[in-house]
Amino acid sequence: xxxxGETNGFAALESRGEFAQLVLADxxxxxxxxxxxxxxxxxxxxxxxxxxxxxGYPEALTDPSYRGQILVxxxxxIGNYGVPSSTETDEHxxxxxxxxxxxxxxxxxxxSYSWEHSxxxxxxxxSEWLVEKQVPGMYGVDTRALTKKIREIGALLGNIGxxxxxxxxxxxxxxxxxxxxxxAEVSTKSINVYGSSNSPSVIAYDCGMKYNIIxxxxxVHKVKLTVVPFDYDLEKNPSNIEWEGLFLSNGxxxxxxxxxxxKSIQYALNLDxxxxxFGICLGNQLLSLAAGAKTYKLKYGNRGMxxxxxxxxxxxxxxxxxxxxxxxxxxSLPAMWKPLFINANDLTNEGIVHTDRPFFxxxxxxxxxxxxxxxxxxxxKFVGHVRKISQPLVLQDGLAYQRxxxxxxxxxxxxxxxxxxxxxxxxxxxxxxxxxxxxxxxVVLINPxxxxxxxxxxxxEVTPGADKVYFLPIRPHVVMDIIAKEKPDGxxxxxxxxxxxxxxxxxxxxxxxxKAGVKVLGTQIDAIEATEDREIFSQKLxxxxxxxxxxxxxxxxxxxxxxxxxxxxxxxxxAAFALGGLGSxxxxxDAELKDLASKAFTVSxxxxxxxxxxxxxxxxxxxxxxxxxxxxxxxxMENFDPLGVHTGDSIVVAPSQTLTNREFFMLRKTALxxxxxxxxxxxxNIQYALNPKSEKYCIIEVNARLSRSSALxxxxxxxxxxxxxxxxxxxxxxxxxxxSITKTTTACFEPSLDYCVLKMPRWDLKKFNxxxxxxxxxxxxxxxxxxxxxxxxxxxxxxxxxxxxxxDGLEGIDSNxxxxxxxxxxxxxVPTDTRLFAVQRALEEGWGVDKVYEHTKxxxxxxxxxENIARMRKACKDCGDVEKLFAENGTDRMRSLKxxxxxxxxxxxxxxxxxxxxxxxSETYPHLFCYCWSIDRSLHKLNTATGRNCKSKSYQxxxxxxxxxxxxxxxxxRISC
Numbered sequence: 001x002x003x004x005g006e007t008n009g010f011a012a013l014e015s016r017g018e019f020a021q022l023v024l025a026d027x028x029x030x031x032x033x034x035x036x037x038x039x040x041x042x043x044x045x046x047x048x049x050x051x052x053x054x055x056g057y058p059e060a061l062t063d064p065s066y067r068g069q070i071l072v073x074x075x076x077x078i079g080n081y082g083v084p085s086s087t088e089t090d091e092h093x094x095x096x097x098x099x100x101x102x103x104x105x106x107x108x109x110x111x112s113y114s115w116e117h118s119x120x121x122x123x124x125x126x127s128e129w130l131v132e133k134q135v136p137g138m139y140g141v142d143t144r145a146l147t148k149k150i151r152e153i154g155a156l157l158g159n160i161g162x163x164x165x166x167x168x169x170x171x172x173x174x175x176x177x178x179x180x181x182x183x184a185e186v187s188t189k190s191i192n193v194y195g196s197s198n199s200p201s202v203i204a205y206d207c208g209m210k211y212n213i214i215x216x217x218x219x220v221h222k223v224k225l226t227v228v229p230f231d232y233d234l235e236k237n238p239s240n241i242e243w244e245g246l247f248l249s250n251g252x253x254x255x256x257x258x259x260x261x262x263k264s265i266q267y268a269l270n271l272d273x274x275x276x277x278f279g280i281c282l283g284n285q286l287l288s289l290a291a292g293a294k295t296y297k298l299k300y301g302n303r304g305m306x307x308x309x310x311x312x313x314x315x316x317x318x319x320x321x322x323x324x325x326x327x328x329x330x331x332s333l334p335a336m337w338k339p340l341f342i343n344a345n346d347l348t349n350e351g352i353v354h355t356d357r358p359f360f361x362x363x364x365x366x367x368x369x370x371x372x373x374x375x376x377x378x379x380x381k382f383v384g385h386v387r388k389i390s391q392p393l394v395l396q397d398g399l400a401y402q403r404x405x406x407x408x409x410x411x412x413x414x415x416x417x418x419x420x421x422x423x424x425x426x427x428x429x430x431x432x433x434x435x436x437x438x439x440x441x442x443v444v445l446i447n448p449x450x451x452x453x454x455x456x457x458x459x460x461e462v463t464p465g466a467d468k469v470y471f472l473p474i475r476p477h478v479v480m481d482i483i484a485k486e487k488p489d490g491x492x493x494x495x496x497x498x499x500x501x502x503x504x505x506x507x508x509x510x511x512x513x514x515k516a517g518v519k520v521l522g523t524q525i526d527a528i529e530a531t532e533d534r535e536i537f538s539q540k541l542x543x544x545x546x547x548x549x550x551x552x553x554x555x556x557x558x559x560x561x562x563x564x565x566x567x568x569x570x571x572x573x574x575a576a577f578a579l580g581g582l583g584s585x586x587x588x589x590d591a592e593l594k595d596l597a598s599k600a601f602t603v604s605x606x607x608x609x610x611x612x613x614x615x616x617x618x619x620x621x622x623x624x625x626x627x628x629x630x631x632x633x634x635x636x637m638e639n640f641d642p643l644g645v646h647t648g649d650s651i652v653v654a655p656s657q658t659l660t661n662r663e664f665f666m667l668r669k670t671a672l673x674x675x676x677x678x679x680x681x682x683x684x685n686i687q688y689a690l691n692p693k694s695e696k697y698c699i700i701e702v703n704a705r706l707s708r709s710s711a712l713x714x715x716x717x718x719x720x721x722x723x724x725x726x727x728x729x730x731x732x733x734x735x736x737x738x739x740s741i742t743k744t745t746t747a748c749f750e751p752s753l754d755y756c757v758l759k760m761p762r763w764d765l766k767k768f769n770x771x772x773x774x775x776x777x778x779x780x781x782x783x784x785x786x787x788x789x790x791x792x793x794x795x796x797x798x799x800x801x802x803x804x805x806x807x808d809g810l811e812g813i814d815s816n817x818x819x820x821x822x823x824x825x826x827x828x829x830v831p832t833d834t835r836l837f838a839v840q841r842a843l844e845e846g847w848g849v850d851k852v853y854e855h856t857k858x859x860x861x862x863x864x865x866x867e868n869i870a871r872m873r874k875a876c877k878d879c880g881d882v883e884k885l886f887a888e889n890g891t892d893r894m895r896s897l898k899x900x901x902x903x904x905x906x907x908x909x910x911x912x913x914x915x916x917x918x919x920x921x922s923e924t925y926p927h928l929f930c931y932c933w934s935i936d937r938s939l940h941k942l943n944t945a946t947g948r949n950c951k952s953k954s955y956q957x958x959x960x961x962x963x964x965x966x967x968x969x970x971x972x973x974r975i976s977c
Contacts, residue, residue, distance in 0.1 A: 010879070012871035013893040018162060020138035022070070022109060024048065024149075025157040025174045031146065032163065036079075036113045037130035037137025043161040044136050045175035046070040046106030049325070050147045052304035052752040056370025056661035057126065058083055061135075062098040064186040064208030065281060065323045066105045067252035068177025070158050074147050074754045076111035076790045078139075080861055081660050082122025083129045092194050092214065097121070097662075099210040099369060103133045104186065104252075106177070107160040109146070111754075112791055112899070113139035116864035118658060120693045136160050144754055154299040155325060178297075178325075182253035183207045183261075183282070187230040191239055198224040200386045203243040205230055205261055207251030207282050212369035216376070217247070221383045234264035245276040245386035248283025250365065255285035255295050255326060265290035269359065276385035278378070279361030281324055287361045288352055294332040298348070301325035302363075305371035306750040308344035309351075309364060310735060315396045317344055317630050317735045317748040320364035321371025327363065328352060344735065344746045358385040370661035373669055406489035406730070409436055409521065410482065411466065412500035413447025413454065415474040427714065428495040428706040429454040430463055431722035437464040439730060444486045446470040446479060447496075474499050476506050483516050490521045492729060494682060494705040495722060501528060501705050522682040522729035523704045530678055531702045534576065534608050541699060544677050546670060549689060549698045550611035560597045561590060563609035570612045572777055573597060575604035584777040586612060586644070613698070614644035615857040616689040619656060621671045622713040624683050624724060630734040631672045632750050634721060635713035636664070641775075642857045643689050643700075645831045648708060648779040651799075652759040654716045657792065658861050663695060670699070680704050682725035685713075692859065715786060716757035719747075758787050760799035763833040775831040789901060792865045797901030808906035810869050812841030829855045839863070843870040872900055876910035885911065 017034035024031070050072040051060055057078055060066065084097040095101065108130065117125050130137045138160065150156060157174035186208040195218035202223050204213070207230045217223045226241050230251070246268050248261075255262075265286060268277055279287045285295045302322040309320045328349040330339045340351035340360055351362035360382075366375040384391050411432055414425035429445070430453045436443050445466035447455050459465035468486070472478050474496070483491075491513065493504030507513045508525040530536045534553045541547055552563035553576065564571045564587065573596040574584040584600065587593035593609075600607040618639040625631040638658065640651035656664065671686045685707050687700040706722050714721045720740050724747055727737050734748035761781035765773045787798035797809040807815060817837040818827060824845075827838035835856075842852050849863045856863075876897075879885045886893060897907055 010875055010885075010889075010893065012868065012875045013885075013896050014889055015140060015892055015896060016115060017139075020136070020160065021163045022048070022138065022141065023159045025172075026149075026153060028149075030163070031141050033109075033138040033140035035136065035138050035162070036115075036127040037108060038134040039136065039162060040134045041136065041161070043159050044070070044107050045157065045159050045177075047177055047325075048072060048109075048146075048150065048156045048158040049301055049303055050074055050143070050150055051323075052306065052754075053321075053370060054305075054655050054752060055659060055664045056305065058097060059099050059370040059661055060323075061103045061105050061108065062095075062100045063210060063250075063323060064100050064104050065210075065250050065252045067182045067186050067208065068104075068106055068180065069252075070107040070109060070160055071105045072109045072141075072143055072146055072150070073111075074143055074752070076143065076754060077114060077657065077756060077792065078110040078112065079114040079117055079126040080657055081119035082117030083124050083126055084119075084121040084660075085123045086129075090215065092218065094211045094214065099212060100186075100208075103130070103135050105135065107135065108137035109141050109143065109160070110137070110139045111141060111143040113137075114861070116861065116868075118859055118861035118864065119660065121660065147754075150300050155301060177252075178254050180253070181257045183230050183251045183258050186252060188227055189229060191229075191232075191241075192227045194218045194225045194227070195222065196224060198222045200224065200244040200383075201226065201242050202245040202247055202386060203228060203234070203241060204247040205232070205249060205264070205283070205286075207249050207258065207261065207286070209249035209251070210365070210367065210369065212367045213247075213249060213280075216367045216379055217383070221379055223383060223386075230258055231260035232264065233260070235267040243275070245278070245382065247382070248277070248279030248286055248361065250281030250283065250323070252282070253325075254297070255282055255289055258286060261286055262290045274357045274359070276358040276382060277360075278382035278385075280365060280367075281322075281363060282326075284351060284361035284363045285324075285326055285328055287359065288328040288333070288337075291337050291352070291354075291359075292332075292334040293337070293352070294329045295326050296329055298325055298327050302343070302346075302348075304752060305368075306752050307364065308746055308749045309341045309362075309375075310344050311341055311394075312339055313394045313396070315733075315735065316628065317746065318374045319372050319632060319750050320350075320366075320375055321368050322364045324363060344748060368665065370665070372665055374672070406441060406519070406521070408442040408444065408486065408488040408490075410479070410486065410488040410491045410518070411436075411443055411445045412474060412479065412491065412493050412496045412503060413445060413449065413452075414496040415448065415499040425495060425497045425706065425708070425711075426452040426454055427711040428722040431714075431720055432492060432495045432726045433466050434462075434464055435723045435726035436730075439727075441730075442467050444468045444470070444482065444488055446472055446474065446482055448473050474503055476503050476510075476512075479503055479507065480512055480516070483513075483518055488518060490519045492521050492726070494522050494725070494729075497705065497707070501532075505529060505532070522725065523680045523684070527679045528704045531684075531704045532576065537702070540678060541674065544673055546674060547698055549613055549700065552609050554597070554607050554609055555605065557594055557597045557601075560593060560607060560609055564590070564593050567609060567611050572608075572610040572612055573600055574608040574610060574777065575600040576606040576608055586614070586776060612644075613689045614642065615692070616643045617658070617692050617859065618643045618647065618650070618700070619659070619667060619688045619690055620647065620652075620685055620709055621668060621688075622683065622685050622710060622721060623671050623675045623680075624721065624728070624734065625675050625680055626728045626733045627681050627731060628733045628735075629676065630748050631676060632734065632748060633668050633671055634719045634751060635717050636668070637709065637713070640858065640862055641831060642692075642859075644777070645775045646777055646779040647687070648784075649761050649763075649775045649781050649831075651761070651796070651836070652709070652712065653792070653795075654713065654757045654759075655753055657756070658859050659690075663690065666695065667697065670697075674699065674702060678702065678704070682728050683710060683721045685709055692857075712757075712759050712784075712786060716788075717751040717753065719751050755788055755790055756792060756795055758789075758792070758795035758799050759784050760787070760796075760803050761833075762803045765833055773832045773834070775833065775835075780833075791899055791901070792862070793869055794899060794901035796865070797869065797903075797906075801903065808909050809902060810836070810840055810866065811873070812837055812839075812844040812870065815840070825855055828852060840866055840870060843867045844874070869900060872897060872902070873910050876907060880911060882908075882911055 015034045020035040021030040021032050048070045052074045054075045088096045188206045204227045206227050305321045307320050307322045310317050330349045340353040353360040366378045443466040493500045554560035570588045585596045620637045621633045622635045637654040638656035684704045686702045690697045710721045737747035739745040762783040785802040787795040789795040800810045815837040817834045818841050
């Protein structure tokens with residue numbers, strides 16, 4: 001982890017970097033911010049465009065298709081994982097982590113820049129990289145408002161540079177990069193051959209070709225690739241290059257600026273016999289122009305990693321990465337040419353194909369980097385054509401027309417109130433009922449929990465409610481009694497958590513559902529069993545080349561001991577088919593294993609002995625798949641705590657904050673592969689353990705149902721997972737379901753956030769005297785809060801205030817939640833319900849990020865953000881006066897505090913520490929004790945020397961005396977002496 005900046009004075013409250021401004025060509029006032037890039041040039045001009053990707057800034061900045069553009073990144077937290085080595089190369093001599101040998105953007109604009117970065121592959125910060133390459137960058141801009149403007153007006157020209165350094169004559173003089181031949185600027189100047197021993201031979205026109213295309217064709221498909229300049233004359237072929245196929249690369253700018261390339265393509269189109277041609281991005285536009293079609297400039301272009309594109313041959317929808325400002329006019333395609341893909345949102349052309357010759361192209365990037373690799377199969381098709389391998393006929397499978405015909409459905413709820421199934425599944429059940437009622441289906445609900453929305457008798461359009469509700473326990477015989485009475489056509493068991501799932505599995509295995517003629521809707525029981533039974537699950541993963549952490553199942557204590565000796569201590573002991581990790585824990589030796597195993601067998605007939613991966617990152621992806629095999633990941637989440645703490649007891653952040661593009665889409669690709677192989681229909685989540693020092697990962701588990709994380713993901717992204725999963729269970733496909741927010745676009749998309757979300761658990765462990773507050777693999781929390789903001793500091797401070805109203809924000813020493821009698825090393829090393837505040841106290845006391853990391857293994861990026869809060873609080877405390885605090889750079893300092901999530905009261909209490917008043921009183925009246933009436937009306941006896949709570953719990957509330965000292969500098973508290 002690398003951090004820059006001073007640690008004392010007011011530096012923590014002031015924005016770093018010189019002032020910068022972005023001047024747009026729409027006569028609007030300049031957008032001001034701070035520089036984190038190069039200031040070598042007084043002014044830089046370009047076309048202002050936006051990219052919605054949440055990861056992949058090194059790949060985007062080196063993409064030649066961005067040549068001459070000022071790039072706005074909509075995701076607000078940029079720079080988190082630094083920049084990898086620019087000198088590390090692959091076997092072809094190409095940079096391993098970049099898409100070209102230089103940065104091609106004209107400038108970079110972001111909302112918030114992370115001066116601290118943390119990743120094992122990082123070699124420098126983003127700021128250092130921009131300065132080295134002399135590229136300007138600015139932060140502190142409202143990128144949400146700027147993106148909205150671009151969407152409404154269209155792509156704008158702009159100038160970026162320091163304020164007042166732009167001469168008056170240049171302020172309104174904008175340079176349009178599209179007027180230049182950008183392809184000529186980025187194309188290779190020489191002929192290069194890759195994979196010289198491979199076969200067949202393909203010529204690639206380099207119009208700005210990304211390096212990952214070369215890797216894909218040469219390393220994956222074993223093609224001999226000859227890369228030529230964009231203006232190479234193919235008809236004359238002066239270098240006598242032998243070729244069997246032609247590839248047209250991506251590139252920047254207006255395709256009509258490449259007449260030489262178009263001429264060579266026209267020559268190739270007229271060859272007989274024909275030779276296969278495949279183009280991507282700009283190559284799609286060049287092939288269209290060569291065929292006789294027309295292109296046009298889009299209003300603001302498609303740039304990002306989540307564009308849904310429909311294959312017109314099959315109706316399948318794929319999530320694609322794109323970066324282009326021009327498109328093909330499908331209506332201008334000549335005879336024998338047809339659209340191949342269309343954009344599911346704006347219906348623009350996304351590809352063309354010749355009806356009887358091996359010519360085709362797509363507007364998106366099948367090779368990705370950054371982005372998903374969902375359409376990489378198009379390279380298989382192209383290389384297959386080149387090798388003269390007959391390509392199979394691709395047709396729609398017709399599953400979309402096989403709708404479930406059900407009139408009455410039994411929905412199994414989550415059971416009685418307990419840890420792990422309180423309100424977590426109420427959201428899922430309510431959304432399920434809403435979706436079923438829209439389809440005109442009668443809904444019968446069984447749920448003994450009366451304190452839920454889904455069991456409410458109040459019905460409206462938002463919560464239509466079930467037709468009948470049975471307040472009965474979720475037990476197999478009870479469910480069968482209801483089935484015998486109501487005679488439903490189908491049953492849904494994936495909306496009620498583990499309890500509902502277990503009942504469904506048991507009724508299916510005993511044949512009772514089949515006998516009653518009740519269909520299981522959504523994911524079938526055999527797929528559910530494959531995720532629940534560890535041995536079957538491991539076997540299924542091995543079939544597709546994936547693996548779980550080393551794990552064995554055991555049916556008795558002796559088998560458990562044998563499994564532990566195979567793996568090696570310590571091990572994780574878990575009960576199979578258990579709710580919220582019930583009966584689980586870590587065993588360091590045989591004695592502890594016997595004790596844990598005995599407890600686990602009381603709740604399950606089978607237990608699992610797993611490899612201990614504590615210290616690894618824990619991540620989760622929410623996945624949706626329909627019966628037509630359309631598959632998307634709606635949200636990914638990262639645990640604040642390393643592996644070893646149950647997800648329900650861990651702080652969780654969405655989207656992930658410390659993953660690179662490679663890691664993000666590596667895990668996404670695995671998620672889709674696993675879900676498809678298991679045959680899940682509807683929604684599920686997959687959990688990973690990721691080594692924090694490499695790209696090594698293993699799968700922890702797959703939940704073939706809606707989980708508590710599903711509700712978080714739904715609310716975090718606005719994507720109604722349970723609602724959509726219900727529609728899919730009835731046979732609908734993702735493409736036909738409408739986006740619940742826009743009402744017009746498809747539900748087959750992956751949300752791209754421009755904010756971050758944090759979930760913080762809430763515990764009530766102090767209500768029980770003999771209950772340990774140590775957190776592990778068994779869930780102990782009884783609730784959780786969710787906060788939304790534009791920075792990590794903001795969301796974690798909001799969450800602290802919500803989960804504990806007596807807190808003003810994230811505090812360490814002043815939280816009164818740490819114990820002076822226990823060494824701080826022990827308080828931060830062992831996960832507990834108060835460890836966060838102990839960690840914050842350590843940072844406030846100057847431990848530093850590295851030292852805290854060694855004790856906690858919490859990612860250094862998260863710790864650096866907590867340290868930022870500690871520094872800002874210290875600056876306020878050291879100041880002690882509001883007028884002094886805001887005397888200079890007041891607006892900048894207040895903005896910094898607000899962006900870091902400081903509330904007005906928090907700033908006031910940090911400026912005016914009311915414990916100072918207590919100490920003054922104790923000096924005046926040394927014989928009196930001091931008490932603090934806090935916001936929650938509880939009474940604390942205070943140690944007047946330290947200003948902290950006394951440890952005794954026996955003090956009672958006392959009447960206010962005449963010698964009372966009050967302060968209004970701490971709103972909501974009263975000091976009594």
